[in-house]
Amino acid sequence: MEQTQTPQDSFATADLTDLVACPVCDTLYHFPSIPSGGQGRCARCHHLLIAPRANAMTRIVMLAVTATILMITAVSFPFLTISTHGLNQQASVIDTILAYSDGLMVPLSLAMAGLIVVLPLTRLSAILYAIAPMALGHRPARGAAHAFRVAEQLKPWAMAEVFIVGVAVALVKVGGLATLTIGPAFWAFAALVVITVLKDNFMSSLIIWKTLEARGAT
CATH class of the missing domain: 1.20.140 (Butyryl-CoA Dehydrogenase, subunit A; domain 3)
Incomplete structure (x- = not known):
């Protein structure tokens, strides 16, 4: 039987030190690589997570x-x-x-x-x-x-x-x-x-x- 990997499974097998949680809704993300001047927002609640300067x-x-x-x-x-x-x-x-x-x-x-x-x-x-x-x-x-x-x-x-x-x-x-x-x-x-x-x-x-x-x- 073919098994489907869920997002939770992918996070479970990932390096936990590379994960960040949105402080508002607790959605997990891999630490993003964003260029200086850009912004990274939570896809669920749109809270600003990262804004390199x-x-x-x-x-x-x-x-x-x-x-x-x-x-x-x-x-x-x-x-x-x-x-x-x-x-x-x-x-x-x-x-x-x-x-x-x-x-x-x-x-x-x-x-x-x-x-x-x-x-x-x-x-x-x-x-x-x-x-x-x-x-x-x-x-x-x-x-x-x-x-x-x-x-x-x-x-x-x-x-x-x-x-x-x-x-x-x-x-x-x-x-x-x-x-x-x-x-x-x-x-x-x-x-x-x-x-x-x-x-x-x-x-x-x-x-x-x-x-x-x-x-x-x-």
């Missing part, structure tokens, strides 16, 4: 360093100045966080500090630790795979860009009640949003995982 790691490192500098700037300088009835009040990101640091509002203060400052900086540090040595032509640092895993897990929780959108909406509502002067920290946050989008566009997680694996990362 020329000199991607170097660009990711440069953008991550830029984002770190912008984050430090955004925290260190005034965010805006409110003027009404001859009174001026400056506010920074730290002032906003500390404004809810009393009583029952302490959890809100901790959440703001974590989601707006701590987690984004932690994710940027993890990305730099995992990718920077490889971008410079060296072997991955010890624990690079774990660092990149942390960066991937923190991605949905690093909400600096959500904060700037919320602030923009609030400024529209408050603008009719007082005179607002936007400080350098606001523009630093706005630039941070753009830099973050560019960085994530260049960062193909699948390629980085395969590169870490090929270079013996731990």
Whole structure:
């Protein structure tokens, strides 16, 4: 009797290290060979799986360093100045966080500090630790795979860009009640949003995982 080989049979006999799973629908694929500038999408759910870019790691490192500098700037300088009835009040990101640091509002203060400052900086540090040595032509640092895993897990929780959108909406509502002067920290946050989008566009997680694996990362 003639036997028909199913797709599951072909995957069962394949080298498992060459298989990748779509993170959305778990469809299995052989690791594709796609030229720089191309894209590989899941045939079932159309999720972007791979998007090679020329000199991607170097660009990711440069953008991550830029984002770190912008984050430090955004925290260190005034965010805006409110003027009404001859009174001026400056506010920074730290002032906003500390404004809810009393009583029952302490959890809100901790959440703001974590989601707006701590987690984004932690994710940027993890990305730099995992990718920077490889971008410079060296072997991955010890624990690079774990660092990149942390960066991937923190991605949905690093909400600096959500904060700037919320602030923009609030400024529209408050603008009719007082005179607002936007400080350098606001523009630093706005630039941070753009830099973050560019960085994530260049960062193909699948390629980085395969590169870490090929270079013996731990």
